[in-house]
Amino acid sequence: MALIVQKYGGTSVAGAERIKHVARRIAATEDKGNQVVVVVSAMGDSTDELIKLAYQVAGEPSERELDLLLSTGEIVASTLLAMALRDMGYEAISLSGAQAGIHTDSAHRRARILKVETRRVIKELEKGKIVIVAGFQGVTGEMDITTLGRGGSDTTAVALAASLGASLCQIYTDVDGVYTADPRLVPEAGPLAEIGYEEMLELATYGAKVVHPRAVELGELYHIPILVASSFSDKPGTLIHGGAPMEVRNKVTGIAHDLDVAKITVVGVPDRPGIAAAIFQPLAQAGVSIDTIVQNASIEHITDLTFTVAKGELKEAMRVVEPIARQIKARECLSDSRLGKVSIIGTGMQNTPGYAARMFAVLSERGINIQLITTSEIRITCIIDEAKVEEAVRTLHRAFELESGE
Amino acid sequence: MALIVQKYGGTSVAGAERIKHVARRIAATEDKGNQVVVVVSAMGDSTDELIKLAYQVAGEPSERELDLLLSTGEIVASTLLAMALRDMGYEAISLSGAQAGIHTDSAHRRARILKVETRRVIKELEKGKIVIVAGFQGVTGEMDITTLGRGGSDTTAVALAASLGASLCQIYTDVDGVYTADPRLVPEAGPLAEIGYEEMLELATYGAKVVHPRAVELGELYHIPILVASSFSDKPGTLIHGGAPMEVRNKVTGIAHDLDVAKITVVGVPDRPGIAAAIFQPLAQAGVSIDTIVQNASIEHITDLTFTVAKGELKEAMRVVEPIARQIKARECLSDSRLGKVSIIGTGMQNTPGYAARMFAVLSERGINIQLITTSEIRITCIIDEAKVEEAVRTLHRAFELESGE
Numbered sequence: 001m002a003l004i005v006q007k008y009g010g011t012s013v014a015g016a017e018r019i020k021h022v023a024r025r026i027a028a029t030e031d032k033g034n035q036v037v038v039v040v041s042a043m044g045d046s047t048d049e050l051i052k053l054a055y056q057v058a059g060e061p062s063e064r065e066l067d068l069l070l071s072t073g074e075i076v077a078s079t080l081l082a083m084a085l086r087d088m089g090y091e092a093i094s095l096s097g098a099q100a101g102i103h104t105d106s107a108h109r110r111a112r113i114l115k116v117e118t119r120r121v122i123k124e125l126e127k128g129k130i131v132i133v134a135g136f137q138g139v140t141g142e143m144d145i146t147t148l149g150r151g152g153s154d155t156t157a158v159a160l161a162a163s164l165g166a167s168l169c170q171i172y173t174d175v176d177g178v179y180t181a182d183p184r185l186v187p188e189a190g191p192l193a194e195i196g197y198e199e200m201l202e203l204a205t206y207g208a209k210v211v212h213p214r215a216v217e218l219g220e221l222y223h224i225p226i227l228v229a230s231s232f233s234d235k236p237g238t239l240i241h242g243g244a245p246m247e248v249r250n251k252v253t254g255i256a257h258d259l260d261v262a263k264i265t266v267v268g269v270p271d272r273p274g275i276a277a278a279i280f281q282p283l284a285q286a287g288v289s290i291d292t293i294v295q296n297a298s299i300e301h302i303t304d305l306t307f308t309v310a311k312g313e314l315k316e317a318m319r320v321v322e323p324i325a326r327q328i329k330a331r332e333c334l335s336d337s338r339l340g341k342v343s344i345i346g347t348g349m350q351n352t353p354g355y356a357a358r359m360f361a362v363l364s365e366r367g368i369n370i371q372l373i374t375t376s377e378i379r380i381t382c383i384i385d386e387a388k389v390e391e392a393v394r395t396l397h398r399a400f401e402l403e404s405g406e
Numbered sequence: 407m408a409l410i411v412q413k414y415g416g417t418s419v420a421g422a423e424r425i426k427h428v429a430r431r432i433a434a435t436e437d438k439g440n441q442v443v444v445v446v447s448a449m450g451d452s453t454d455e456l457i458k459l460a461y462q463v464a465g466e467p468s469e470r471e472l473d474l475l476l477s478t479g480e481i482v483a484s485t486l487l488a489m490a491l492r493d494m495g496y497e498a499i500s501l502s503g504a505q506a507g508i509h510t511d512s513a514h515r516r517a518r519i520l521k522v523e524t525r526r527v528i529k530e531l532e533k534g535k536i537v538i539v540a541g542f543q544g545v546t547g548e549m550d551i552t553t554l555g556r557g558g559s560d561t562t563a564v565a566l567a568a569s570l571g572a573s574l575c576q577i578y579t580d581v582d583g584v585y586t587a588d589p590r591l592v593p594e595a596g597p598l599a600e601i602g603y604e605e606m607l608e609l610a611t612y613g614a615k616v617v618h619p620r621a622v623e624l625g626e627l628y629h630i631p632i633l634v635a636s637s638f639s640d641k642p643g644t645l646i647h648g649g650a651p652m653e654v655r656n657k658v659t660g661i662a663h664d665l666d667v668a669k670i671t672v673v674g675v676p677d678r679p680g681i682a683a684a685i686f687q688p689l690a691q692a693g694v695s696i697d698t699i700v701q702n703a704s705i706e707h708i709t710d711l712t713f714t715v716a717k718g719e720l721k722e723a724m725r726v727v728e729p730i731a732r733q734i735k736a737r738e739c740l741s742d743s744r745l746g747k748v749s750i751i752g753t754g755m756q757n758t759p760g761y762a763a764r765m766f767a768v769l770s771e772r773g774i775n776i777q778l779i780t781t782s783e784i785r786i787t788c789i790i791d792e793a794k795v796e797e798a799v800r801t802l803h804r805a806f807e808l809e810s811g812e
Contacts, residue, residue, distance in 0.1 A: 016459065016463050053422065053486060056422035057429075057487075057489050057490040058489040058492065059493055061492075061493075062489055064499070065488045065489045065492070066485070068502070069481070069482060069485035069489075072478035072482055076459075079460075079475035082471045083463050083471045083475075086467075086471070087464035087465055087467075094471055094474060120549070143505055
């Protein structure tokens, strides 16, 4: 008898009919002789509605209160799912994050799971019950309710799978799996049958929104295979796991992109120790997340320092950086908010030269100018004009032969 | 510095504007130098909406799941109220029933409070915070969430007031207080300045819906004065307390009525021991609540047994009683569902004869036929034709000089 943890996203439980549909899927999993723990997100846009209410009563709602407020959304979905299962004749029980023993630190809105106290979940499983857990939430040592921030329900699911020793964590969403590229941009893109944790992390971080990197990291750490599949179809989905693929059919696994990129260049910076810290420490203090940083080779002790931020943070970043630029006697401060990122990702690239060169050649042939380049062992990212991102993704998808056979 | 517990009902917090209005009232109470604990119900018809959702996914939703589902309604209202107060610059924190230490038995949908573990509430009060508690809910020893059933939030408020040693429990609702009679029936009816617990219990049980008898009982038991007033006005409201009124201005305090009365008469019952049990035990087992029972004086060992039930339970009651009537060889079983109840209530009647006679005379003068009479020490109730209830209430209100001076 295998123990499986399933997670259903908000669109999968938006409305009574979809909840009943999900209940039938869960029941079918149990019918196959599995023990099932289910993690569920809030129904459809119910979280947004709660946030709207909060901003109607307060200009800046307390984070602690917001967490307690938002936690109700997942509880509503869990109880309804448990009721639907019981109505079908299955033993089921719903548990809030606190009841399910999801203990977190007290960083409201972005809490981290400290431990999972599985006693209650195990007790209910032993009674033969399907256990439905409200995702996205936990409880502090002082019994305060927290939410886990982005990717919270995915993280709840993988954390439960790890703590319970589940054989598999299935993340059900509204897409058929992890695609070789965003199918809205690339019609030939198709779901991958499998992908390594590392590759998935790069894909997830660099623009694929299917499963949150935080959950993938946790899966990697605890060796939990994660299946990403659609709750609306019976397609096989994508298995994220640590085993090397049996046959490396293609060394590039997928193309990721991101349109939310702005660039700041501090031009003519005197190249001496402490300059980078002088710029980036105040940015960190102002809460601006820096993505890529590139420093040109220094010519006569003068260099250019370029970095990227999310578009929404450009104004704040410029507000912080401009006075510093004057102070360190840089020549000027330039910004560009019309940028995007495109990345090719694949573990196969690791020990094989030539991928970067081929990527640059493909983009160049299309007349796409590369503004910045960053790489990891299994990823090459080019920052380009946002208007060219779509064309770049399509062209790279074709060039690296990722077209789906389907 | 006095500690005051306030309770706001669902209509008082229906929508962002009303929540902000309630927040201002709470703030004003603190501004006067009081410590304040607030108990809040779910917003407007949000509980009904959750119940509707439950019945969309399940024919007969599990009571345990329903409780966890419904508990979210009061949590939403509490967090929003705390946010609104913080936005006004007041320190406030919301607590779920579980966090506030409301421990109950595990009778879902109708749990009873076993104890209130006040540690957390006291800790927050000592930090100078206004504490907002989600009403209507509690937690079992197994950490399962329960709801308290009818009058739940009123009961939470009085239980907290008792456990915290509050000097006063203020129940804010959408009416100006406890009226001498239902103002929809009697335009001259006005709010009472004060009323005893016992009288209030009779009024509440016999048709006045302002504050739940369960909360009044608890208030009496722990000597907590309860002020019932409107959250939409600054009128003084009605103080429910145990002290004898300084001057007994009028020995009848109020007129209660109830239109939900049906009557069953088992005619020609052989009067021997065990007959009452033979009838009423099966009714109790079928879950039928019996209100009034009257047995006529026996003539030649044959008697009539009459009792009343809520109209909605008449059919089930007849289904149970008819075969029993045949079995015990009663002559026949009659029912009448077009009845109502009118009561005069007042501690002043206790040692003063003549009230019953006057009531019967007043009704008789109007040609209102009395079908059944029941009394307590401080109440006289007549069961009459439902079509005559309104006239009876008005006539009695005038006869016992309850017209408001306002």
